[in-house]
Amino acid sequence: xxxxxxxxxxxxxxxxxxxxxxxxxxxxxxxxxxxxxxxxxxxxxxxxxxxxxxxxxxxxxxxxxxxxxxxxxxxxxxxxxxxxxxxxxxxxxxxxxxxxxxxxxxxxxxxxxxxxxxxxxxxxxxxxxxxxxxxxxxxxxxxxxxxxxxxx
Amino acid sequence: xxxxxxxxxxxxxxxxxxxxxxxxxxxxxxxxxxxxxxxxxxxxxxxxxxxxxxxxxxxxxxxxxxxxxxxxxxxxxxxxxxxxxxxxxxxxxxxxxxxxxxxxxxxxxxxxxxxxxxxxxxxxxxxxxxxxxxxxxxxxxxxxxxxxxxxxxxxxxxxxxxxxxxxxxxxxxxxxxxxxxxxxxxxxxxxxxxxxxxxxxxxxxxxxxxxxxxxxxxxxxxxxxxxxxxxxxxxxxxxxxxxxxxxxxxxxxxxxxxxxxxxxxxxxxxxxxxxxxxxxxxxxxxxxxxxxxxxxxxxxxxxxxxxxxxxxxxxxxxxxxxxxxxxxxxxxxxxxxxxxxxxxxxxxxxxxxxxxxxxxxxxxxxxxxxxxxxxxxxxxxxxxxxxxxxxxxxxxxxxxxxxxxxxxxxxxxxxxxxxxxxxxxxxxxxxxxxxxxxxxxxxxxxxxxxxxxxxxxxxxxxxxxxxxxxxxxxxxxxxxxxxxxxxxxxxxxxxxxxxxx
Numbered sequence: 001x002x003x004x005x006x007x008x009x010x011x012x013x014x015x016x017x018x019x020x021x022x023x024x025x026x027x028x029x030x031x032x033x034x035x036x037x038x039x040x041x042x043x044x045x046x047x048x049x050x051x052x053x054x055x056x057x058x059x060x061x062x063x064x065x066x067x068x069x070x071x072x073x074x075x076x077x078x079x080x081x082x083x084x085x086x087x088x089x090x091x092x093x094x095x096x097x098x099x100x101x102x103x104x105x106x107x108x109x110x111x112x113x114x115x116x117x118x119x120x121x122x123x124x125x126x127x128x129x130x131x132x133x134x135x136x137x138x139x140x141x142x143x144x145x146x147x148x149x150x151x152x
Numbered sequence: 153x154x155x156x157x158x159x160x161x162x163x164x165x166x167x168x169x170x171x172x173x174x175x176x177x178x179x180x181x182x183x184x185x186x187x188x189x190x191x192x193x194x195x196x197x198x199x200x201x202x203x204x205x206x207x208x209x210x211x212x213x214x215x216x217x218x219x220x221x222x223x224x225x226x227x228x229x230x231x232x233x234x235x236x237x238x239x240x241x242x243x244x245x246x247x248x249x250x251x252x253x254x255x256x257x258x259x260x261x262x263x264x265x266x267x268x269x270x271x272x273x274x275x276x277x278x279x280x281x282x283x284x285x286x287x288x289x290x291x292x293x294x295x296x297x298x299x300x301x302x303x304x305x306x307x308x309x310x311x312x313x314x315x316x317x318x319x320x321x322x323x324x325x326x327x328x329x330x331x332x333x334x335x336x337x338x339x340x341x342x343x344x345x346x347x348x349x350x351x352x353x354x355x356x357x358x359x360x361x362x363x364x365x366x367x368x369x370x371x372x373x374x375x376x377x378x379x380x381x382x383x384x385x386x387x388x389x390x391x392x393x394x395x396x397x398x399x400x401x402x403x404x405x406x407x408x409x410x411x412x413x414x415x416x417x418x419x420x421x422x423x424x425x426x427x428x429x430x431x432x433x434x435x436x437x438x439x440x441x442x443x444x445x446x447x448x449x450x451x452x453x454x455x456x457x458x459x460x461x462x463x464x465x466x467x468x469x470x471x472x473x474x475x476x477x478x479x480x481x482x483x484x485x486x487x488x489x490x491x492x493x494x495x496x497x498x499x500x501x502x503x504x505x506x507x508x509x510x511x512x513x514x515x516x517x518x519x520x521x522x523x524x525x526x527x528x529x530x531x532x533x534x535x536x537x538x539x540x541x542x543x544x545x546x547x548x549x550x551x552x553x554x555x556x557x558x559x560x561x562x563x564x565x566x567x568x569x570x571x572x573x574x575x576x577x578x579x580x581x582x583x584x585x586x587x588x589x590x591x592x593x594x595x596x597x598x599x600x601x602x603x604x605x606x607x608x609x610x611x612x613x614x615x616x617x618x619x620x621x622x623x624x625x626x627x628x629x630x631x632x633x634x635x636x637x638x639x640x641x642x643x644x645x646x647x648x649x650x651x652x653x
Contacts, residue, residue, distance in 0.1 A: 047305075104295070
């Protein structure tokens with residue numbers, strides 16, 4: 001039985017949007033205890049709904065839009081995330097998924113969101129900015145207790 | 153962790169399609185579809201092992217990965233002379249049908265229908281109903297569709313382990329056999345979906361709905377409370393009140409590669425393939441398919457080339473008259489459209505044929521056909537389950553006897569229309585791989601003869617009441633089920649506006 005999932009969203013081809021993947025890579029070095037799953041979720045659109053099924057808690061790791069403090073780490077409430085405005089199927093981002101989860105019947109997990117503020121939008125330029133790369137390591141460290149049975 | 157208040161927007165880098173339209177006196181006089189991203193899967197495939205396409209090409213699309221896997225598998229089977237056993241075909245069909253179920257209702261009720269909730273329509277007699285049904289995250293149909301479509305793709309997970317991007321088909325069959333547990337689970341999922349479709353989407357029993365075969369019968373049904381209050385009934389009333397049945401027909405030539413495969417004769421589709429030239433349907437001849445790059449950012453060549461002779465070598469040249477990363481596929485010289493309308497018209501759905509004969513194809517009929525196709529998907533999915541349950545002992549995989557060099561094509565119908573993969577294997581590795589997606593057919597740029605693509609033609613003549621809120625363009629583009637996130641640029645009296653559609 002999966003109790004908790006850590007879901008790392010983002011696209012490493014697009015600069016700091018890949019911070020979720022970097023956190024995933026850092027966490028992958030550790031063996032998760034029973035009941036914990038760590039998933040590199042990518043940018044899956046509506047398929048992401050399935051990642052929130054059959055677990056008690058989902059911790060989402062994702063990049064935040066640039067706002068002047070690159071690398072800032074924020075823990076956010078799901079209702080604080082705006083739905084993206086792109087409406088076609090591939091444009092359904094995390095904001096849409098969170099709203100959809102809220103609207104769907106049936107049990108939903110407790111959702112925590114850890115955001116890391118990007119330095120800038122850099123489409124098709126792989127690699128993190130220094131501040132965001134450092135923040136990725138810090139987030140992986142902060143999530144460390146999840147790897148200790150019964151903690152976190 | 154510190155809690156920080158931010159004004160947030162978790163952005164994704166999006167916008168792989170732009171549509172430029174020129175308005176004169178509020179009417180679109182010219183349109184250009186611009187594919188803004190180089191896909192490059194064809195180049196990625198060169199030099200790889202022949203089977204690599206089974207893992208790589210389902211990643212072309214997050215919505216129709218099953219269709220890409222199916223096409224990639226068929227191409228290898230064609231090259232190697234492999235005939236899969238009937239049970240494998242049934243499982244492949246079942247999964248492709250499930251992918252269609254989720255797409256067709258999501259696209260219709262989560263993306264197309266919410267446009268009727270635009271405040272522009274607040275004085276329309278159907279507006280309050282549209283809000284109650286289609287308003288994002290609040291409307292009853294919207295919420296129920298979110299829930300029902302999430303369930304449908306679990307059918308694929310039973311055989312493929314995951315959806316999307318699964319790789320459970322291979323030349324010779326599928327990786328997992330059917331068993332009673334899977335069949336019972338799939339039947340329960342299908343029953344739930346069918347109940348939703350009958351009671352909420354069409355307001356009629358499936359068999360009676362499938363038996364409906366004339367436009368007049370449909371218009372009579374639309375007058376009955378059961379259908380009029382259903383999701384499709386409400387959509388039809390709103391769309392037809394806005395004349396969307398007379399809007400944006402696009403090109404009159406239609407193409408279908410044939411939907412799903414006959415388990416006992418896998419070369420034959422369950423719904424016929426063909427080319428409709430505006431007057432009659434001819435059998436499909438894949439040899440007539442060719443792609444032009446005259447207005448695309450690829451290394452230039454003359455005229456059109458069949459995919460086995462084609463190439464996808466990028467050659468970005470932003471200055472000049474080339475304007476898209478999409479090629480321009482043509483059937484012979486014909487610009488064609490593909491999708492559920494083409495699939496059902498060519499495949500023999502009498503109701504769609506009657507409506508097409510009565511009114512021609514417009515934005516409403518394209519959308520209507522997408523909802524109508526769900527009935528066929530449910531019927532064939534149940535048929536596949538029944539046939540699998542009838543005799544579970546048949547093989548699900550027969551290893552190919554020969555895996556050497558050769559060339560093959562795999563043609564199928566994806567959610568958005570005709571999808572083809574072409575492969576040539578030489579010295580044990582892929583020498584050539586070409587993919588033509590449904591959206592490449594529909595959203596193609598101009599060809600060597602200067603003929604615009606289907607979307608480009610469909611937008612010409614559309615009247616836009618308010619260029620600051622071009623909802624009419626939204627209706628048309630969404631009726632095409634765009635595979636790509638798109639943005640519209642408008643030129644009107646020298647003014648350039650930018651819209652997310």
